[in-house]
Amino acid sequence: MSLDLKPKKWAGALREVTLGAGSRRPVAVGGGNGLPLHTFEAAFPHRPALALEITDVDPVRWVESVRQPWEGVLGRPAEAARRAVADFGADLLLVHLMGTHTDRGNRSPEQAAADVGAVLEAVNVPLIVKGPGAGQKQNTVLARVAEDCRGEGLALHSATNEDYKTLAAVAVAYGHALVGESPIDVNMAKQLNILLADSNVDLNRVLIDPLTGGLGYGLEYSYSVMERIRLAALGGDAMLNCPIVCLVGEEAWKAKEAKVPADKEPLWGSQRERGIHWEVATAMTLIEAGAEVVVLRHPETLDRIRKQLDSWFGSEPSHDREGVVQNSFRATDEHR
């Protein structure tokens, strides 16, 4: 008896968003026309991109095991960026300007722009630039960064339903992409995209951040919301078909389980491995649910996830030394 497994065909597909321009070697994401990783029945022009997070100031709250691979470069964004790309092989970087937060150093927009400028000097991968969190300070910081780095195709993180106008305007003005962040809610994500489109932002330059719940801390919400966003996109909803970015590292390493040392909880096993597993499990699960850009903290996680993805997308590096993007591939499965 043969199996009659019909490939699922969908009316819609994800938008293809290119990150990085100007002096960046661009990385494109999205564009797939099927459920995540369903390469056996759909075509995916790009593999999910893997980013590492670097910070403008020493991230004192990072736990030792995730600080360790970054030893010597924490709080030195240009050096960290070099290490992230050259040694760890990140496809792109998220520069977290945490030091601009009023409670964490209150660095000025000028300093922030200088930090991002230094990272742009140091590496040629695309950057996601994350501000200190929605509000006036974030707007002035990111507006300044956007202006000083015009034409580099940064992804500004992030516009929200309550506060999107400034970032929408500067993204348009200076040729950047924009991350729209909504609180684990399909309708809010859609509403924000409508608002962005209404502000003349090209949705082909927008990523959705549906807010990541780390493993054990709301992962299931992100998981289902992302699956639903993907289904809506495949159903043809032009307001929900932007690729999704997940800030996995930040959420995974926030978990108590990633931080408690083994001597405090003997049953929990090695802290170092546990933390990495926490990040790996969060990342893998969210990629299954539709993440197209995953931001990680530990290089070992990046390595492990990359090896997994190679199984679907071939083991070619996502970019070669000449700077040509080679992450495109076509489904090659016995059932196609």
Next chain:
Amino acid sequence: MSRIIASAAIRGGHACVRRAETMLAEALGRHNRNTAIGFPSTAYALPIILALTGKRVEKLGDLEEAVGAARSWLPAEPTEKLWLPYLGGALDAGAATLVAQEAIEALKPLHGIPLEFDYWLGPTTDGILREQGIKLVDGRMPGFAACVGALPDDETAEQLARDLQERNLLVFMGANCAGETMAAQLNRRGVQMNWETFLVPYGPDTSSIVHALGFACRAAFTFGGLKPGGLEETREILLYNQRRVFAFVLALGEVDDEKYATAAGAINFGFPVIADTDIPEILPSGICTYEHVVSNVAHRDMPARAVEVRGVKIHTVEIPIPVRHGPAFEGERVRREEVAIEFGGKYTRCFEYLASRPMDQVQDGLIRVVGPEIGDVPEGARLPLAIFVEVAGRKMQPEFESILERHIHSFLSEPMGVMHLGQRDTVWLRISKKARDAGFRIEHLGTVLLHKLRNDFPAIVDKVQVTLFTESAGVEELYPTAAAAYQSRDERMGALTDERVEIFYSCALCQSYAPNHVCIITPERLGLCGAYNWLDGKAAYEINPHGGNLPVRKGDSVDPVLGQWKGINDFIRNASNGAFERFSAYSMITDPMTSCGCFECIACILPGTGGIMIVDREYAGETPVGMTFSSLAEMTGGGQQTPGFIGIGTIYALSRKFISADGGLARLVWTTTRIKQKLGDRLRQRCEELGKPGFYEKIADETVCTELEPLIEYLATVEHPALEMGEMV
């Protein structure tokens, strides 16, 4: 379109174009065609010309084409005999004027006329545009005022500037009136004019006003991502300005032909003109959001009137009251021993009444206390109080009165030291001694309402005025009006039937956890959570058209008994992501509404009785169907259509449309005592309306039984009408 304005504008246009042509010819005579031309530090060449013609003017020679285009747009100059000006002609002349004026400004340096001198700043650089223009786009700055001409005296000029500044508006100044300019007037008063103070003088000639409009165009290019090009692009740029850049022109002093022409140019951008002189008005007709030209406005009213006409929404960040405020103080109590003054409760008459008024009958920001203030009475005094709020708004509808009025409670709970309970005429309000000592007065209740209403409901509220009556005479005089309004609102709500409206509202708020669920809210069926009725849906849509509530047109009737309409079915198919094809408003058996999970109650059929039961969320016990509320909820929830089971808002049971396709309320055989209590007399009354004597008493509850067999016996004993109606399935 007024003939006078149109004729003047066209005449002015011709004059301007002629002047530009002359200056251009002169310049070409003296300079090479390739002579660079343009404003300093901008990448947008001559922005108005770029926006309106799609052409970059960088060399002197390029101007020929631009001025030629302006010439070609000009309609024939009207003569006494030939009368055909229409709005379009005047607008074309306006556009031609702006192009000509920009050419003139650009040519000035070649003629040795400086653009920047004394306090005149001349054209704005891109650097400043980037810093300031974004504020216009992202809403930090509500808009700009282009002040054309001069005021009768220096003092009035300063007053106007201050009034505009206070509203956070950017003030551009240009042109003169018989040599006098507003900038010169401010300068004599020692007022600082620069980009920091938001007072920007462009130049003394009328043509300098193009720099203000050029600024708007460049904001559209930069932050709106708009590209110059053909006609379509030009239209986009003008529309962008109309929708997003809240600017207006203040015509100060005599308006000559060129000013009319410039004003016509501004109207192309959707920027209306407010004049202090008695020029003809142009009322709403399409380009601007509301009126195009409003005249004869007193100087002190100009900012308010302009803001209103342009539809500028001003958001107050800090509400000016002397105590802290915010949702954090919402549930706070003011205890008896802390009371400085008290209203209502069981002691005095205290009510709140919000009424909508025509735009011209509300003086925005007016707050009056009629009667004693807090300092005029002894500590702990009890006074009567009427909180009388009058609002006006372009989109305000009398139906929204009750919704806004309901918000008074949360607004007045927000200042620290104010306790507000109840609504309508059951209000109880206390102000604490601490608040009073900090300077809080009765008047500040009005301040809070004013700002909150404007901030939270910008879509429907444009103007607010509040009167607080604190002596019996005023309170008693107003009360009958308020009481009548309460009653008529209730009656209106009662008379609002599904048949009488063409539009229902959807609610998709619960899709966050029940992905395919949509509530269809009709006048006679509220959302199943019990929190949203039809009016709420309507108001929510007006306030936020991209939110969770959308209007759904009923369309053709598919089945009047079941309550199916084509429009609703189409909507449901879409909104449920294709999961459901049809929706019956009045049946729980055939294509019933989906249930998300936050229903107040579940109604479910009881085979064997011919009836249904309704069980509420709080009820933890067994029910005759053999399931507790929570297992019922599991069956019913999740956004599925589950024939025989629906989640409902409790008071839906009182509706004439309650499962009317299945037999209606007469089917109710069992419910909980809690529901009986909650619905109380209203349920009795509804039962009586059914014309089945003693029906209410026949409805069983958990005190009668919680299982099916005894229920059937009971129903037989009391001869419940459902038994005769036959099984529902």
Next chain:
Amino acid sequence: MPLTGLQIFKLLPNTNCKKCGYPTCLTFAMKLAAGKEALEKCPDASPEAKAALGAASAPPIRGVTVGRGDRAITVGEETVFFRHEKTFVRHPGLFQIFDPAGLTAAERDAKLDHWRAIRIERAGETFQVDGIAVVETAESVAAAVAASDRGFPVAILAATLPGATAIAERIKEHRPLLVPPAGANLEGYAALAARLGIPLVVGAPDLASLADAARDAARAGVTDILLEPPGADPRLLHHSLSAIRRGALDRIHPGLGHPVFLCVGAGEIEKAVLGITKFASLVALADCGGETWLPLWTLRQNIYTDPQKPLQMDPGLYAIGEPNDRSPLLVTSNFSLTYFIVSTEAEASGVACHLAVVDAEGLSVLTAWSAGKFSGDRVAKALREMKAAERVSHHTVIIPGYVPVISGELEDALGDGWHVLVGPQEASDIAPFFRDVWGPLARDLGTHP
């Protein structure tokens, strides 16, 4: 289009005889419609009903129980592809792979005892090792018996038919799961499973032969079957898992309507993640450390939470750090996510405190409040039950910034001497709140440590 509960109800006798175990036919019909019951349970169902219900009379994925007694585990009975469509019902069992070769009896027992003792509480669930997958070697009979004796469900990772037979015979009362070696001829194993009435794993190199093999095993009399999907690499495994679930729900082949079994080697946590998220029902793990198990247990807990019934914490007073009677007292709802976020941030603030978790039926604070589950009265009652008054001397309670509206009612309900402080809306603001608001206040009250 599946039949609705009401349509099924019309096919039932409507006698409410309760023989199916449900009080009314309607209830039973609803369970059938939800794919949670099989029509067989109603002895009086007419042949017409059976015919009409057809395929729908049995769940699309059969349930399989491994083991007996308290720790027996039932898997399968899933009805959806996406968890948001309804919910995933039977969480996968995680089995520890155990190779007893070369161990003394004492060493073996020590390991088994250790595994049996593992209990980790998280958000109302107790994580434990669900079963032991015994690798067949010379020592395996004794090991399988030892595991069964400890109550563990056992999977037999067979190497040879005779060897497997020996083990299975000994513990057949405990319903072990028989896992034939890769590529084995299944006939003998099927006969053994059928004879002993125990569940069997069938595997095959591709999906079509897998489905056929399962159908053949069923014909050979095996009632409980699990499928081992082709999965040489992550992509193929993901494909197989997705296709099996979709094929089962679409009922394209009777051989696909079974739960899935997965073996995960050492250092392959990614494979286990894929299995747990994508429909595997029993996963046998070679790794045995908490660093592997804890993430997987947690992942399973997340994925198998009913999307409409959020995870709940047990209400009570939780200590963050080592609080004393002068430490701040916070209240929050028992929605696990809220609890986790609040406790994580409170912990990160470095200020020891008491966290009162109030039963709000697992709703978030604001939702709970609007549903009347987080009213001042309810919170006061909960605080009294927790004897909060004895735990803090300052009698000040900090409520979430989203519900200032309960402050007055709560203060009234708590009675004299109590003071309500409105905390921040977002948990991330707890640290600044402790610093800027609580700190000075506590100093004023003279209660600061």
